[in-house]
Amino acid sequence: MANEAVLTPQGEDFPQWYQDVVARAELAENGPARGTMVIRPWAWAIWEHMQADMDRRIKATGAQNAYFPLFIPMSFLEKEREHVEGFSPELAVVTHGGGEQLAEPLVVRPTSETVINHLFAKWIQSYRDLPMLLNQWANVVRWELRPRLFLRTTEFLWQEGHTAHATYEEAQAETLQMLEVYRAFMEETLAIGVVVGEKSAAERFAGADRTYTCEGLMRDGKALQMGTSHNLGHNFARAFDIQYLSAEGRREYVATTSWGSSTRMLGGVIMTHGDDDGLVVPPVLAPIQALVLVVKDEGGTGERAAALAAELSAAGVRTRLDDRVGQTFGRRVTDWELKGVPVRVEIGPRDLAADAATLVRRDTGTKEQVPLAALPSRVEKLVADVQQDMLADAYGRRDASIADASDIRGAAEASGSGFARLPWRLVRGEGETRLAADGVTVRCLQRPDGSLPRSEDEDDLVAFVARAY
């Protein structure tokens, strides 16, 4: 059911479409303090499913959750030189507390490496304490002059993992393991095909030896960085003096990592799957997977629909009944399409007479008549199918969006509608600057066979460049 009146079409003005869908589907809005965000119940419920799924995957690697303070003494930030240079322009600073000016200003955490590594130094004594694998779910603050809901906000929510290891090699293995956790989550759960690779030095996390990334491609051809994993080497261990006694009795520096993924992924889900009718939520994340919609409440339709909804819930499908027949059918369909509910079960007196209901898929718009007796198993299967099909579609679009280029000019041109892929040696240094002048950045580097490089200095690396959020 087309609904031109509600949203600006994507093809006409993608940024306006994004603003429209975020507002009309009641996902989020600006808070009163510049750059802050209010996340409304529908988007929050999607985030809760994302959190639970990601949390399970993180715990499966052996990491434990903990919680670290929001406020960090300014002097902590200054201990790692690159780190403070990277984050200084983005800091929010508390200068007054309890009615008095503070002796030392406090920074509202932009990320927690400094405070967590400070505690690592306290907690880690011997090789027996390693590896130490911690994660926290928290809010962080990075001052944003041009905020965009979910994509760039002064405050955002994320998980940040922080780990300490006996050797550099182990830290590198952890870094890549968490990158793989992110890749699998983004594909299996968000149904987003991502390009993974190493960041160039210019795009690296402030204080990291290496940064790896998952880059999604949005429907407007721009890339979105959706999760990064950093090998911090010995940088923070030196800055915070985190040493351990090895099995051989030597004092050694630990090697640390950090890795994060945020509410920005909600923006990725919206811009990867959404269409001109609104949001399309992957079933795994959908607060409501199947909506049972009463067309008209005549001849016991409402009652039968309620029973069906109960059956679906009992079968483990997250189901809601919409029997608000006081509102027009068209209006209700429009609203649920806006919110992106994956499967709609429409049932009216005519369906009931045929002992059937109409199933509608949000992603494809496909309709089918299904006998009521077969409905629960059919819906259950459809919910699983939609997830698979959405991912296949996302892979297809990602692969189709990668264009090979043989020089900087060609790469800049191809970057209008996706990733341009070209030899890193053509880009490195001068090329990166020239691309930047066109608003194009190096998203990541891969080896020719698609595997992950150990450093940007390897021979024959391939660069993926794109315009990005």
Next chain:
Amino acid sequence: MANEAVLTPQGEDFPQWYQDVVARAELAENGPARGTMVIRPWAWAIWEHMQADMDRRIKATGAQNAYFPLFIPMSFLEKEREHVEGFSPELAVVTHGGGEQLAEPLVVRPTSETVINHLFAKWIQSYRDLPMLLNQWANVVRWELRPRLFLRTTEFLWQEGHTAHATYEEAQAETLQMLEVYRAFMEETLAIGVVVGEKSAAERFAGADRTYTCEGLMRDGKALQMGTSHNLGHNFARAFDIQYLSAEGRREYVATTSWGSSTRMLGGVIMTHGDDDGLVVPPVLAPIQALVLVVKDEGGTGERAAALAAELSAAGVRTRLDDRVGQTFGRRVTDWELKGVPVRVEIGPRDLAADAATLVRRDTGTKEQVPLAALPSRVEKLVADVQQDMLADAYGRRDASIADASDIRGAAEASGSGFARLPWRLVRGEGETRLAADGVTVRCLQRPDGSLPRSEDEDDLVAFVARAY
């Protein structure tokens, strides 16, 4: 297994015992910025179980989760007179962001009434939008000069519910409903018997018409306020101009409520159940409900213990295997007792020869020999029994700790070791001031039959007074 060396005994110095157990059981420690707290994995895992349980109960009332900004413009706080007076001394203020001084300082939320009611005014148009029932899980900041881990910290974590209703009566019903949710949670999940009642005007939330509370009693005879529910009446609706169009076409102010419970409850669990050997965690909250402890790995004991642990996990019991036989048995027992694991399954070569294991309850220290074949069902039952017995014990202690008093002096004396109960008319006004001089406060008011008053002006109310955290 007594362990005098590790913790200061409760009877000797309760505050020192608390500090010891929080440190030795690795629950929490001070962050580098004064008053902040680091919550370590064991306490965090307990909090996750508390959160999940509370969240389920809140959602069952129809409330939805959302997220509101950390930063609130200072001017918002000033809109409700009593609210700003109550919170001003506790505010943390951000004056600089992105390297520049801000035109208007931002307050780090001490609670979110102001920003949420600002949005209510935007979202609520007609009676059809009511009731609006929202909740958020968030960190808040209230400057603390004398911080104590979990009990009073500058930053703490909580859930705060905020609701808007068509009538004052509905807001009052919501306020009491949420108080009942808290009471049930504290008793069924935390195994803490609480006294519920209305706060006196002096102890009311800043900006509320009525505040209701759940008060726990700690092992040192002091009360701990563990959850409060406020009827805000029309105070915030007037301050933020939240009006709706009634079914009759009139513009009316909504009535609002708020209700909160926090990481402070972790302190309540520690101080209600803990003993001289450490923490005692109620099984519903325990990250590990049953610990399988290999005494010595001889004659296949380790292998059999691992199989037992797997059986217990399969039976739905959260289980961990401790086969670190390189450390002494006594040391390991001490550590797990410190952490409060409810049920210990000890298995050594002698047990194995008898085809049995030894079960030890953390709460009572009771031991029993159980045949291996019967172990999973016995442990499962024991886990449920311990929860029930801990609650029964908590009720018993709460009831035994209430002493009737007939005057202020008697109430002050009885307050050393629990609640004193006396007629509110003896306390009100002058009496409240005299008690305060002795460090005793009115914890709450009840009707003579134990039910909840509608206001402190009702006749014949009974006051519960105590020393409190």
